[in-house]
Amino acid sequence: MQDQARQLLERYCKNSDHPAFNSFYRSQRGKLWQFLRSRGCSEDTAYDLLAEAFLKFIQVVCNDLRSPVALLYRIAINLHIDNYRRSKSSPVSTDNDLVEGYVDEPDNFTDQRDYAEYLMKSLPQDEQNLLFMRYWTGLTHKEIAKVMDIPESTIRRQCAAIIKKLQQRWQEESHGA
């Protein structure tokens, strides 16, 4: 998928192929909107940030075509942080502050998926971003490392640690434990 995105943008940058850029937009818009929503944006804010992210992306993407999707997500994250800072009088220190009070705690879970969702929402924002980009957007460890500005080996280790953490919490909260 990432190779396809890169090919589309290469066509856009080298041949001014606008339909290629539109194809790239259509392939990324839904997931990027969901990503912004998962970070606690309201629906309207998610649309605004999506548009702004693509506008900024257009201006810089042709300078470096190595990881365009990673670049897009990096821009979206930065815009979300800026937006949050503008909306609040005091600046935020970390991304984790962005989703305060976002976790719902239902009385019981009908299936494993509900419980998995509950566990995922209880993770810090950085770890939620990591899961989203790895398992939903389909970015590689290397590409996520570029988005998060962290070494690839750290991302690899963090992904494994998150899975273990979820399993551990699953085990701890089980009746049979």
Next chain:
Amino acid sequence: MAHDFSVPDEVRLEQLIVSVYKRMPEPEFPRLNRIEERLARTLPRGTTRKKVNKTHWWIVLLLTGGLATAAWWVSDVYNDNLQDNQTMNIKDDVLQPADTTARPDLQEQQVRDVQPDASDRKDTPVIYQREQ
């Protein structure tokens, strides 16, 4: 939060994570299409901003200019040297005595040059004459 589900293995947990994302709300496509139209209006401007790196062409231009200047300078110096050498040769030729053995007319001319005739002597004012 207590539950009765067995602990999933890594593969199963990854499948559950993906299924959670699949359940996420979808965006409204008319709104996304409006954004696409807005982007389409900005795309031409975006492509004209594409930078073309011309540094290597400037280097080639400078090198070519430098080489041309050097070639012109070298040819100029060479021509000067050539002209100097030709002048020297001419002088050498003048200084060398002419070979008169092959041409008798030149021998006579040489004799006349060395012994001026009587008319020449008559025109010359006599300042001092040795007593005979």
